[in-house]
Amino acid sequence: MRAGIMQPYFFPYAGYFALVAASDTWVVFDTAQYAPKTWMNRNRVLAPQSGWCWVTVPVRHGTRSVRVHEVEVADPARAEQSVLGALSHYRRHAPHWRAVEGLVRRTFGTLRRPSLTDLDVAGLVAVCEYLGIACSPLVCSELDLHLGAVDHPGGWAPAIASALGADAYVNPVGGAHLFRTSEFAERGIALQFLELPPLAYATGPFAFEPALSILDVLMWNEPAEVARALAAATVTTAAPDCDPACVPARGA
Numbered sequence: 345m346r347a348g349i350m351q352p353y354f355f356p357y358a359g360y361f362a363l364v365a366a367s368d369t370w371v372v373f374d375t376a377q378y379a380p381k382t383w384m385n386r387n388r389v390l391a392p393q394s395g396w397c398w399v400t401v402p403v404r405h406g407t408r409s410v411r412v413h414e415v416e417v418a419d420p421a422r423a424e425q426s427v428l429g430a431l432s433h434y435r436r437h438a439p440h441w442r443a444v445e446g447l448v449r450r451t452f453g454t455l456r457r458p459s460l461t462d463l464d465v466a467g468l469v470a471v472c473e474y475l476g477i478a479c480s481p482l483v484c485s486e487l488d489l490h491l492g493a494v495d496h497p498g499g500w501a502p503a504i505a506s507a508l509g510a511d512a513y514v515n516p517v518g519g520a521h522l523f524r525t526s527e528f529a530e531r532g533i534a535l536q537f538l539e540l541p542p543l544a545y546a547t548g549p550f551a552f553e554p555a556l557s558i559l560d561v562l563m564w565n566e567p568a569e570v571a572r573a574l575a576a577a578t579v580t581t582a583a584p585d586c587d588p589a590c591v592p593a594r595g596a
């Protein structure tokens with residue numbers, strides 16, 4: 345079983361969903377320390393005039409003294425309207441505006457408590473269903489995992505993957521430097537990395553901006569086209585003697 349583990353992000357970039365699609369089990373790592381001004385409560389979309397802008401969900405208790413799962417959306421109803429407002433300039437130009445608007449409304453509409461984790465997970469599930477990606481996420485704060493001490497950020501992945509019985513773990517290739525391959529090898533877990541070819545697509549009267557929120561990708565592309573692009577991601581396997589900063593060798 346191949347596990348993927350990431351913090352909850354707010355409508356993240358396409359590579360996040362490619363990672364979900366490549367995983368048999370997806371774990372939402374929400375027991376880590378919260379970091380303000382990250383992808384957890386904001387992302388980037390096209391700006392009305394040029395370039396990109398932030399679309400942000402204001403939060404309460406969003407300090408470094410709390411865990412991610414303790415952070416709350418300050419005002420979900422107001423946040424929903426703010427997000428839709430930040431996307432409103434797509435309305436006249438993007439062919440899939442209505443579908444994306446529906447995803448945002450559905451995400452906020454399923455929220456039963458003002459939890460940032462719940463909001464991000466709801467968005468993840470809504471997009472995965474729209475793209476036909478199987479996803480039944482496991483939320484760390486809801487699991488009874490006894491992981492012990494971890495002395496560096498990359499140590500959580502082998503500990504969680506082992507606790508879940510995984511024999512492989514996949515991470516974005518850009519994070520290869522975080523990991524010690526020996527920690528995976530001693531648990532019998534294959535350390536793997538995913539690389540998604542850059543996505544480029546027409547954006548009507550706007551100049552294309554790379555690596556924006558999945559919301560932007562879905563505005564301009566049919567869901568089947570997006571799913572095919574995500575499936576083009578390559579999974580590579582780290583060499584057994586690889587150090588934390590290694591470049592993974594090509595593999596299955």
